[in-house]
Amino acid sequence: xxxxxxxxxxxxxxxxxxxxxxxxxxxxxxxxxxxxxxxxxxxxxxxxxxxxxxxxxxxxxxxxxxxxxxxxxxxxxxxxxxx
Amino acid sequence: xxxxxxxxxxxxxxxxxxxxxxxxxxxxxxxxxxxxxxxxxxxxxxxxxxxxxxxxxxxxxxxxxxxxxxxxxxxxxxxxxxx
Amino acid sequence: xxxxxxxxxxxxxxxxxxxxxxxxxxxxxxxxxxxxxxxxxxxxxxxxxxxxxxxxxxxxxxxxxxxxxxxxxxxxxxxxxxx
Amino acid sequence: xxxxxxxxxxxxxxxxxxxxxxxxxxxxxxxxxxxxxxxxxxxxxxxxxxxxxxxxxxxxxxxxxxxxxxxxxxxxxxxxxxx
Amino acid sequence: xxxxxxxxxxxxxxxxxxxxxxxxxxxxxxxxxxxxxxxxxxxxxxxxxxxxxxxxxxxxxxxxxxxxxxxxxxxxxxxxxxx
Amino acid sequence: xxxxxxxxxxxxxxxxxxxxxxxxxxxxxxxxxxxxxxxxxxxxxxxxxxxxxxxxxxxxxxxxxxxxxxxxxxxxxxxxxxx
Numbered sequence: 039x040x041x042x043x044x045x046x047x048x049x050x051x052x053x054x055x056x057x058x059x060x061x062x063x064x065x066x067x068x069x070x071x072x073x074x075x076x077x078x079x080x081x082x083x084x085x086x087x088x089x090x091x092x093x094x095x096x097x098x099x100x101x102x103x104x105x106x107x108x109x110x111x112x113x114x115x116x117x118x119x120x121x
Numbered sequence: 122x123x124x125x126x127x128x129x130x131x132x133x134x135x136x137x138x139x140x141x142x143x144x145x146x147x148x149x150x151x152x153x154x155x156x157x158x159x160x161x162x163x164x165x166x167x168x169x170x171x172x173x174x175x176x177x178x179x180x181x182x183x184x185x186x187x188x189x190x191x192x193x194x195x196x197x198x199x200x201x202x203x204x
Numbered sequence: 205x206x207x208x209x210x211x212x213x214x215x216x217x218x219x220x221x222x223x224x225x226x227x228x229x230x231x232x233x234x235x236x237x238x239x240x241x242x243x244x245x246x247x248x249x250x251x252x253x254x255x256x257x258x259x260x261x262x263x264x265x266x267x268x269x270x271x272x273x274x275x276x277x278x279x280x281x282x283x284x285x286x287x
Numbered sequence: 288x289x290x291x292x293x294x295x296x297x298x299x300x301x302x303x304x305x306x307x308x309x310x311x312x313x314x315x316x317x318x319x320x321x322x323x324x325x326x327x328x329x330x331x332x333x334x335x336x337x338x339x340x341x342x343x344x345x346x347x348x349x350x351x352x353x354x355x356x357x358x359x360x361x362x363x364x365x366x367x368x369x370x
Numbered sequence: 371x372x373x374x375x376x377x378x379x380x381x382x383x384x385x386x387x388x389x390x391x392x393x394x395x396x397x398x399x400x401x402x403x404x405x406x407x408x409x410x411x412x413x414x415x416x417x418x419x420x421x422x423x424x425x426x427x428x429x430x431x432x433x434x435x436x437x438x439x440x441x442x443x444x445x446x447x448x449x450x451x452x453x
Numbered sequence: 454x455x456x457x458x459x460x461x462x463x464x465x466x467x468x469x470x471x472x473x474x475x476x477x478x479x480x481x482x483x484x485x486x487x488x489x490x491x492x493x494x495x496x497x498x499x500x501x502x503x504x505x506x507x508x509x510x511x512x513x514x515x516x517x518x519x520x521x522x523x524x525x526x527x528x529x530x531x532x533x534x535x536x
């Protein structure tokens with residue numbers, strides 16, 4: 039078994055929810071989802087098998103995006119919606 | 122493998138959550154969902170296969186709309202609900 | 205293939221989230237969900253097949269209502285909950 | 288085919304989100320979910336078949352409660368959480 | 371058929387969303403989910419069968435926790451997050 | 454049957470939603486999800502079987518992260534987003 043590198047296990051990369059732009063906020067949402075997946079399942083081999091599974095399954099791909107949408111709700115509120 | 126064109130990978134098209142009307146806000150929600158899908162799965166062939174799958178599966182179609190609803194919650198709040 | 209009529213593709217019917225009553229707000233939530241479904245899948249034949257599927261599947265019916273509940277959260281907030 | 292009686296199709300029973308107590312607010316959430324189900328699927332026979340299905344399926348029962356939880360979030364906010 | 375006892379059908383046990391501590395708020399969230407399940411399905415035998423099913427199914431167990439998380443969002447807001 | 458140790462059953466570990474950093478807030482979200490799972494299913498053997506199941510199932514892994522995202526929405530709001 040190979041373990042995800044340490045930087046892949048940081049739950050809030052950058053240590054803050056504040057970003058300069060919505061684009062960076064969205065990228066942070068994706069990174070938070072990815073690293074939480076890593077924290078729950080840190081075995082690279084299992085992650086790669088799961089990746090092959092959900093990236094070609096429309097239902098699971100949509101569920102992955104929903105998770106990003108939830109994080110983005112939090113990040114957008116933190117940034118007063120970059121108004 | 123063909124890759125999604127670069128403009129399909131912009132996470133927040135237009136770079137802002139602020140729109141003039143609810144209709145444009147809803148269209149932005151759809152675009153954000155679509156481009157996040159592209160970012161997670163940038164292979165056109167896989168996307169087209171997934172599209173054929175979820176567009177004829179009522180359950181997955183509903184899940185896709187739920188994702189749009191979540192983004193729209195964020196966008197509507199950003200725009201003070203266009204009151 | 206028959207395409208959904210144009211009025212079925214308006215994402216926010218009426219062009220505003222503001223309604224006079226909670227009842228109208230709830231009806232708007234249903235209309236927004238329906239028309240977003242139409243926008244993602246504009247082929248009438250596929251929609252009718254999907255309708256037959258989810259209207260008799262308890263799980264998918266519940267998922268459809270969840271989507272309405274999400275839109276209604278947004279619409280209710282927009283209307284200060286009609287207090 | 289038998290149709291759900293008219294009172295079962297009122298989307299917001301009582302016409303307001305304001306209730307005197309949390310208990311009544313929760314009951315309203317359940318009624319709103321139920322009547323939205325009726326509006327999407329008004330055939331009594333299909334509803335009774337669906338009821339038999341989800342009431343004995345733990346996953347669908349949980350999904351039904353999630354829908355109630357979402358409505359309750361809205362109703363509780365409308366009532367300033369009955370503080 | 372045996373029916374759930376009356377106290378298991380109170381939708382908001384204690385009649386208020388206000389609690390002294392986060393721990394009690396979380397316990398209330400669990401109780402609200404449980405009693406809403408009871409209200410939708412009041413037959414003890416069906417509940418016990420469902421319990422055996424979801425308690426050993428990881429996906430349904432996670433869905434049950436999601437429902438608790440939603441109630442807790444409401445309860446935490448009601449209590450100004452016990453700040 | 455072996456029971457989860459008592460500290461694994463504390464619903465809000467630390468007794469507060471307030472944390473010093475987003476990283477700690479995210480870790481609290483994971484701990485709250487985990488301990489709520491324990492409270493609903495306190496049998497260690499069933500938990501270990503479920504763990505083997507969802508950690509290799511992409512769909513269930515994503516659902517687990519969604520639950521964390523929901524808790525984090527609450528915790529982030531409690532902390533004024535650590536602005």
